[in-house]
Amino acid sequence: MSDELSNDAVVESREEIVATDTEQHPSAGAERAAAALAGVAPEPGVAKPDAILVADDVSKSFGGVRAVRVDHLEVQRGTITALIGPNGAGKSTFFNLVSGFDKPDSGTWSFDGTDISGAPAYRIARRGMVRTFQLTKALMRLTVLENVMLGATEQRGERMLAAPLRWVWKGQEDDVEEKARALVERFRLSHMAHEFAGICSGGQRKLLEMARAMMVDPAMIMLDEPMAGVNPALVQSLLGHIQRLRDEGTTIVLVEHDMDVIMSISDWIVVFAEGAVIAEGRPDDIRTNEKVIEAYLGKRRALPTAQENDA
Amino acid sequence: MNFMDVLSNALRGAFGAEAAIYALAAVGLNLHFGFTGLLNFGHVGFMLVGAYGVAVSVSTWGLSLWVGLLIGIGCSIVLALILGIPTLRLRGDYLAIATIAGAEVLRYFYRSDWAAPITGGVYGLRQFANEFFALNPYSSNLELGPLLFSARNLWVMTVGWSLVVLTSLLVYLLVHSPWGRVLRAVREDELAARSLGKNVYAYKMQSLVLGGVIGGLAGALIAIATQSVNPDNFNPAVTFYLWAIMILGGASRILGPILGSIIFWFLATFLDSFLRNATASGLISPDVISGPDVGALRFVFVGLCLLLLMIYRPAGILGDPKELRLDVR
Numbered sequence A: 001m002s003d004e005l006s007n008d009a010v011v012e013s014r015e016e017i018v019a020t021d022t023e024q025h026p027s028a029g030a031e032r033a034a035a036a037l038a039g040v041a042p043e044p045g046v047a048k049p050d051a052i053l054v055a056d057d058v059s060k061s062f063g064g065v066r067a068v069r070v071d072h073l074e075v076q077r078g079t080i081t082a083l084i085g086p087n088g089a090g091k092s093t094f095f096n097l098v099s100g101f102d103k104p105d106s107g108t109w110s111f112d113g114t115d116i117s118g119a120p121a122y123r124i125a126r127r128g129m130v131r132t133f134q135l136t137k138a139l140m141r142l143t144v145l146e147n148v149m150l151g152a153t154e155q156r157g158e159r160m161l162a163a164p165l166r167w168v169w170k171g172q173e174d175d176v177e178e179k180a181r182a183l184v185e186r187f188r189l190s191h192m193a194h195e196f197a198g199i200c201s202g203g204q205r206k207l208l209e210m211a212r213a214m215m216v217d218p219a220m221i222m223l224d225e226p227m228a229g230v231n232p233a234l235v236q237s238l239l240g241h242i243q244r245l246r247d248e249g250t251t252i253v254l255v256e257h258d259m260d261v262i263m264s265i266s267d268w269i270v271v272f273a274e275g276a277v278i279a280e281g282r283p284d285d286i287r288t289n290e291k292v293i294e295a296y297l298g299k300r301r302a303l304p305t306a307q308e309n310d311a
Numbered sequence B: 001m002n003f004m005d006v007l008s009n010a011l012r013g014a015f016g017a018e019a020a021i022y023a024l025a026a027v028g029l030n031l032h033f034g035f036t037g038l039l040n041f042g043h044v045g046f047m048l049v050g051a052y053g054v055a056v057s058v059s060t061w062g063l064s065l066w067v068g069l070l071i072g073i074g075c076s077i078v079l080a081l082i083l084g085i086p087t088l089r090l091r092g093d094y095l096a097i098a099t100i101a102g103a104e105v106l107r108y109f110y111r112s113d114w115a116a117p118i119t120g121g122v123y124g125l126r127q128f129a130n131e132f133f134a135l136n137p138y139s140s141n142l143e144l145g146p147l148l149f150s151a152r153n154l155w156v157m158t159v160g161w162s163l164v165v166l167t168s169l170l171v172y173l174l175v176h177s178p179w180g181r182v183l184r185a186v187r188e189d190e191l192a193a194r195s196l197g198k199n200v201y202a203y204k205m206q207s208l209v210l211g212g213v214i215g216g217l218a219g220a221l222i223a224i225a226t227q228s229v230n231p232d233n234f235n236p237a238v239t240f241y242l243w244a245i246m247i248l249g250g251a252s253r254i255l256g257p258i259l260g261s262i263i264f265w266f267l268a269t270f271l272d273s274f275l276r277n278a279t280a281s282g283l284i285s286p287d288v289i290s291g292p293d294v295g296a297l298r299f300v301f302v303g304l305c306l307l308l309l310m311i312y313r314p315a316g317i318l319g320d321p322k323e324l325r326l327d328v329r
Ligand SMILES: Nc1ncnc2c1ncn2[C@@H]1O[C@H](COP(=O)(O)OP(=O)(O)OP(=O)(O)O)[C@@H](O)[C@H]1O
Pocket: A062, A065, A067, A085, A086, A087, A088, A089, A090, A091, A092, A093, A094, A134
């Protein structure tokens, strides 16, 4: 009895946040995404009108732990889709599986209509599905600029036989450098461009990794906690970048723990708990979803209260 | 005790054929470890197959020396593939184990009775490089003050150092290209390179093959220079001298292997010559160090020098100490 009461209280307070959020003006991309998802029911595993990523029966166990067991999940093209869930819910593991960095026990998944289950990670990246890592992987003894330049695809000079022939690739290299410089500037790393990436701070590494991933020009970018450790002012501008990417047509899948961030920029939210998708929906649906609240706050343990003890 | 003698010996060691050959082999190792991060602890294996490629082709099969050279290079490529295909997809330590074991297995194989009809077994092969010395343009010895180089020696040195310069130039061009950038990215973090669409396995394989071929060339040159091959000259110590040379000069520096080899051989011949001179002239009592100990003892001192270097210049002589201060966050 008292359980229901407190849950209701939480739901109410969430509904207040809804009210304040809707005052913002949505961007063109947000409107497009909202329109596309308008008829989609907020149920786990629901089909999307234009899915770019479709995963079926993907599962992975570590010893006895079922880290991931996703029956069906679709990600709508051109949206910001957030993956949320408590620590250890299997979000990062799911990223690793679909991006080819880990082998699942079972399951198939396709990207942009092509089955890519079991494909090597570099092929998946070349197809246009790029991911970043929760624990950043800065290439320490490369400069910040080199880190970003590495992301460019189809570089002629990356073939061994062409590499010593500077004139073959110099023109393209200049274009790559120009593009990389622009990205480095966008992520406010210009002052570090020629420093080793290894001297970057934790937050700067997050920025660098995102810049590097964007250099690939992906159709879909999967960001594993891109905002962790980034200062609040920069978070706002990062959110701006992410939204702009979406407005330009890139699909974004985002793992994030900060609920304010999630609620403000996501077009669609997928909630993981204990490896499975337990809920899906628009931010408004998720805020008031009891399963989600339960997953986050934990099931009320039947701990005896003081009165019950007395009785 | 003739100090001038000791010094001139040391200089001859520093710029002699052996230093050139070790520098060449270290250029290949530097491509493996310095630029790609591959743990190759069996570089001598590449030298062995390169050397025997030449020796067997000429002595056993009666082919031309130049065909033998190509066969030696071919053998290095095959060895790189054999070592790389099963291990390069795995973690770095597997390659380390495979290369150590591979080089030793090869040595035992080449010296076995079973292979003896082809490789000469424990006795090895000799006198197969006359074609090379027939091309020698030098007709007289060269005297530079106290330094004396025979015409023969001069010819090997010329070819050796030219190959060192050419391969270093090639490596320079390669690593300063987008290809080299991927290679260095693989060295730093394979997963990151993979996440950006780079076929890490292919790059590691290319590096292993190319560095292996350079090692094979060095082996072929040893065989040619000494007109002999013997399996026991290709023992694991050679690999570790090469590592010492690379680290001494500075890994992942183009000139690192060259400078490293010069210093290494300067020290080794200097100490050898000094100790011999000192024991012969009675400066050091024969009770402390006797003649036969010198060969082993000099490497103890070389090791000591390396130790000091690692303390005071941990990144090597040409290395950038800034690189070592980068930590993992
Ligand atoms: N390599 C591994 N070996 C064993 N167990 C693992 C491994 N990787 C993940 N796990 C387990 O799988 C579960 C899911 O982990 P995962 O990293 O996917 O969680 P997450 O949702 O990303 O959590 P967080 O929000 O804390 O990043 C956890 O219980 C974790 O302990």
